[in-house]
Amino acid sequence: MPEEKLTEPDKELTLKESESKYRELFDNAHDSMYTLDTAGCFQTINRAGLKILGAEKEEIIGSHISKWLTPESLKAALEVLKKQIAGEDVEHPVLLEVICKNGEHKWGEIRTRCMRDGDRITGIHGIARDITEKKKLEQELLASEAKYRDLFENADDPMFTLNEDGHFVALNTAGLKILGCATEEIIGTHISEWMTKESYGITREVMKKRMLGEAVEPPSIIEMICKNGEHRWVEGRSRLIKDGDRITGFHGIARNITEKRRLEQQLEEYHNKLLKSYEELIEADRMKTEFVSNITHELLTPMTSIRGFTELLMDGTAGKINDKQKKSLEIILRNSDRLIRLIKDLLDAANLEKKSFGMQFELVSVNDIISKCVQDITPEANKRKITIVRGTSQISSIWGDEERLTQVIMNLIVNAIKFTPEEGTITIASCEDKDCVRISMADTGIGIPADQLCRIFDRFYQIDGSNSRKYGGTGLGLSICKSIIEKHYGSIWAESSGNGSIFHITLPMLGYEKKKEG
Numbered sequence: 001m002p003e004e005k006l007t008e009p010d011k012e013l014t015l016k017e018s019e020s021k022y023r024e025l026f027d028n029a030h031d032s033m034y035t036l037d038t039a040g041c042f043q044t045i046n047r048a049g050l051k052i053l054g055a056e057k058e059e060i061i062g063s064h065i066s067k068w069l070t071p072e073s074l075k076a077a078l079e080v081l082k083k084q085i086a087g088e089d090v091e092h093p094v095l096l097e098v099i100c101k102n103g104e105h106k107w108g109e110i111r112t113r114c115m116r117d118g119d120r121i122t123g124i125h126g127i128a129r130d131i132t133e134k135k136k137l138e139q140e141l142l143a144s145e146a147k148y149r150d151l152f153e154n155a156d157d158p159m160f161t162l163n164e165d166g167h168f169v170a171l172n173t174a175g176l177k178i179l180g181c182a183t184e185e186i187i188g189t190h191i192s193e194w195m196t197k198e199s200y201g202i203t204r205e206v207m208k209k210r211m212l213g214e215a216v217e218p219p220s221i222i223e224m225i226c227k228n229g230e231h232r233w234v235e236g237r238s239r240l241i242k243d244g245d246r247i248t249g250f251h252g253i254a255r256n257i258t259e260k261r262r263l264e265q266q267l268e269e270y271h272n273k274l275l276k277s278y279e280e281l282i283e284a285d286r287m288k289t290e291f292v293s294n295i296t297h298e299l300l301t302p303m304t305s306i307r308g309f310t311e312l313l314m315d316g317t318a319g320k321i322n323d324k325q326k327k328s329l330e331i332i333l334r335n336s337d338r339l340i341r342l343i344k345d346l347l348d349a350a351n352l353e354k355k356s357f358g359m360q361f362e363l364v365s366v367n368d369i370i371s372k373c374v375q376d377i378t379p380e381a382n383k384r385k386i387t388i389v390r391g392t393s394q395i396s397s398i399w400g401d402e403e404r405l406t407q408v409i410m411n412l413i414v415n416a417i418k419f420t421p422e423e424g425t426i427t428i429a430s431c432e433d434k435d436c437v438r439i440s441m442a443d444t445g446i447g448i449p450a451d452q453l454c455r456i457f458d459r460f461y462q463i464d465g466s467n468s469r470k471y472g473g474t475g476l477g478l479s480i481c482k483s484i485i486e487k488h489y490g491s492i493w494a495e496s497s498g499n500g501s502i503f504h505i506t507l508p509m510l511g512y513e514k515k516k517e518g
């Protein structure tokens, strides 16, 4: 078909149609579009562009880009303009920060090209995409990342990131401080280089378990080796880092427990030393008990013999003796008795320690025991003009060791006489109460200070323990009494009101069917 020749008016019409088509495309484009002259002043701008800047067309057309850009972005935009006019390559897109009419800042990703009239560059045509939302998200992400980085870097505890093989990817300041090294000295190195073999064994096990999804008992105690060779202790916890299903490494946090560990080790050393001293002490005590036990046995035999022969001499069996000799023999006898009592006390104390204090249980009458003791001690009491008052009521027999219970009652009466001034009174009472027998012994003696009432039952304890003490004795009697009473499942205690002392004893009847004494 022959080419149709267009008339001048037709050409003008086609051109107008085409111009209006492109104008419509330009105006309704989703992205902002504009043209600038070579000086950087707006010649045209589409609706999307107006919307971004929030201004009317008249406010923009003719204005220079400097009115709508931040100083840095203006610098970048003028650089692009200059390069394009000079025909140089420009890297697209260019990121510009736009200042809207209301002062708000927005971000655009801009692509530009030159407009030409023949060879002459007449201006710049630009397309801008609003990426403000993306930029805001990016900035928020950056701020959040900076916040977490700050937390990581400035945490008091060491924090680290390892890759899946155990190489350091990151270590915060606290971690660097513990190991005494710089970031570049640790990043990329393997964790095994910074801990003892045993600790690496533990760490490797934990990493393996974590990778297999098995339970790990946190925290692990790890012995780290610092750059200077010093060893430090940390308590470490870790967790996996995953990218989807893929394991990419480990995050960890550790606590420096070096000081705690050092104190623990010191404590353990002290404990071991103390234990050793304690064992040595026990051994020394055992040897002393053994010695006391042996020596008292050795002393008792000759003393018993001395006493026996003294009695024989006094009886006149070995020949007649005069009064003077009798008096001397009486003194020997009295002191032999005293010495034998002392030796027996020592022997009892040693046997109690060795736990070889034998007891012979049988049915015994507490009233009979008291009566016998009172009878035996009366001459001694009379010498001191001390009255013994005996208050009795009928009481059941109990299951006990007669000899040992006699020893207890005798000890209490001897003490009462010893600590009571002349013309004093000792009152001994006994009664039955529910399932036990009660004995009390009150004296009008010197009394016992309240803070000493418990201590007098300790071994070797005497209220007046000084060398110049008035009353003599060993301080063993009451501790032996306490042991004997406790072996009867009973109790013994003292009271003192300042007007003498009262000693109390309770002895259980231990399920024995009550049988009243006749």
Ligand code: ADP
Pocket: 411, 415, 416, 419, 443, 445, 446, 447, 448, 456, 461, 462, 463, 464, 472, 473, 474, 475, 476, 477, 478, 479, 501
């Ligand atoms: P010892 O009489 O050989 O010193 P004891 O163990 O029998 O040892 O008594 C311990 C201490 O208790 C005595 O030294 C004395 O200080 C105090 N004591 C015991 N009985 C009486 C009492 N009836 N009155 C005052 N003090 C007493």
